Amino acid sequence: MxxxxxxxxxxxxxxxxxxxxxxxxxxxxxxxxxxxxxxxxxxxxxxxxxxxxxxxxxxxxxxxxxxxxxxxxxxxxxxxxxxxxxxxxxxxxxxxxxxxxxxxxxxxxxxxxxxxxxxxxxxxxxxxxxxxxxxxxxxxxxxKTMSAFMAAAGCSPAFFYEIVGSMTPVLTEAGFDEATARQIVAQAMKGSAELLLHESRQTEELIADVAAPGGPTDRGVGVLRARDLSGVMSSALRESAKEDHEPVDTSIERV
Ligand SMILES: NC(=O)c1ccc[n+]([C@@H]2O[C@H](COP(=O)([O-])OP(=O)(O)OC[C@H]3O[C@@H](n4cnc5c(N)ncnc54)[C@H](OP(=O)(O)O)[C@@H]3O)[C@@H](O)[C@H]2O)c1
CATH class of the missing domain: 3.40.50.720 (NAD(P)-binding Rossmann-like Domain)
Structure with missing residues (x-):
């Protein structure tokens, strides 16, 4: 550090x-x-x-x-x-x-x-x-806020790497090499984070901006919602923010 x-x-x-x-x-x-x-x-x-x-x-x-x-x-x-x-x-x-x-x-x-x-x-x-x-x-x-802060700021890099790592195989299967695949996903996410930092509208509205009903983004978001990405991410953050923690049950079925 x-x-x-x-x-x-x-x-x-x-x-x-x-x-x-x-x-x-x-x-x-x-x-x-x-x-x-x-x-x-x-x-x-x-x-x-x-x-x-x-x-x-x-x-x-x-x-x-x-x-x-x-x-x-x-x-x-x-x-x-x-x-x-x-x-x-x-x-x-x-x-x-x-x-x-x-x-x-x-x-x-x-x-x-x-x-x-x-x-x-x-x-x-x-x-x-x-x-x-x-x-x-x-x-x-x-x-009062330090634990939640530490979880969000400290764990976000690992959470982000997990997300990027889960997306890059789709690009390598399509023919990109690993480094290019990583760059594409990471840069797209970095740009999205930059836009988000300049926005005050709710994330729901921002998604609607880029996801035309029935279009590719909307269908992908539909998969994320059907598999409860939101529940998974908030559970992960709550787990990381716990001060006195029991050993984590990692037996949750991967979706
Ligand atoms: N890593 C992160 O992402 C992160 C994020 C936020 C906060 N932190 C905090 O940052 C601190 C360091 O984390 P780290 O991951 O960088 O650990 P680290 O790699 O173990 O580094 C600790 C450093 O402190 C030196 N050190 C130990 N005792 C010292 C002393 N009395 N005087 C001068 N230097 C001393 C060590 O060198 P020698 O062994 O050679 O003395 C080593 O270089 C931790 O308290 C951690 O909670 C880390």
């Missing part, structure tokens, strides 16, 4: 020299990133030497790390799942933001949820929003 963010931020115009990365064990990878991206790297960081410190280790490492440092000035941002900003604020004594980006941030097409700690003020919020809007769109989240 840190690599995806840094790639996106550099592409957005942030100078690589203004970004410093570190890790604890894989120094070879860290040096590769310095050579490839032009970022600075350090072995032992002074967290107060930076305007913004982004923590991107696994969630169980975040609070121990925050407690191990003396925090004076930076804007503290964690991208770790299941950590709350108030916990970061209690451990650091600074205003903190929990950000939940997804991997398309690498291409500046991310969707990041921002959960502001109770100690944040307008200036901290504006800075955090600006930082993540460099690499996509943002939505303000909180304790």
């Amino acid at each position: 840190s690599e995806a963010l840094v790639r996106g931020w550099i592409d957005s115009g942030l100078s690589p020299e203004s970004i410093t990365m570190t890790n604890r064990s894989d120094k070879v990878r860290l040096e590769q990133l310095r050579d490839e991206l032009g970022v600075q790297i350090v072995d032992t960081e002074d967290v107060n030497a930076y305007d913004v410190v982004v923590l991107a280790m696994q969630p169980d490492g975040v609070l121990p790390y925050v407690r191990s440092q003396t925090w004076k000035s930076p804007l503290l941002v964690s991208v770790a799942a299941h950590i709350e900003p108030a916990e970061l604020e209690a451990a650091s004594g600074l205003p903190a933001v929990c950000a939940m980006p997804n991997t398309p941030v690498a291409f500046r097409d991310g969707m990041t949820g921002l959960w502001f700690g109770p100690e944040t003020d307008e200036s901290v919020r504006t800075t955090a929003i600006a930082l993540f809007e460099r690499v996509g769109r943002t939505a303000v989240t909180d304790a």
Whole structure:
């Protein structure tokens, strides 16, 4: 995730020299990133030497790390799942933001949820929003909405790959190679997503725009509805959004 963010931020115009990365064990990878991206790297960081410190280790490492440092000035941002900003604020004594980006941030097409700690003020919020809007769109989240947000933004890439993967065989059977088939479906979906982002009308109306009654799109949509794609997708998202989950029953008959 840190690599995806840094790639996106550099592409957005942030100078690589203004970004410093570190890790604890894989120094070879860290040096590769310095050579490839032009970022600075350090072995032992002074967290107060930076305007913004982004923590991107696994969630169980975040609070121990925050407690191990003396925090004076930076804007503290964690991208770790299941950590709350108030916990970061209690451990650091600074205003903190929990950000939940997804991997398309690498291409500046991310969707990041921002959960502001109770100690944040307008200036901290504006800075955090600006930082993540460099690499996509943002939505303000909180304790109540974060799970649904994480499910929608974090799981959408996998859901999308599943959908694209299920459509490409129709194109390869028709004679396209795999890469072209993937490009056709993914680009068509990307364009549709772009149109959707500029629309306020209900999806039902947008479908009616492109699906003449009895025409090919309408017949295809009919199959999706007969097989309850809507029920399948909302069940998948509800499952991913569950906080305390039982093992999933995957024995559901594939349609
Ligand atoms: N992957 C996603 O799609 C995604 C989406 C949203 C949020 N997140 C969050 O992003 C975080 C990272 O996820 P990931 O998939 O990128 O995991 P990852 O591949 O395991 O990366 C974690 C990185 O943190 C480094 N690290 C661990 N402890 C450190 C410390 N004390 N100081 C400095 N660096 C440290 C690790 O390097 P060393 O082992 O070499 O130290 C490693 O490079 C997680 O908290 C996750 O919840 C991930």
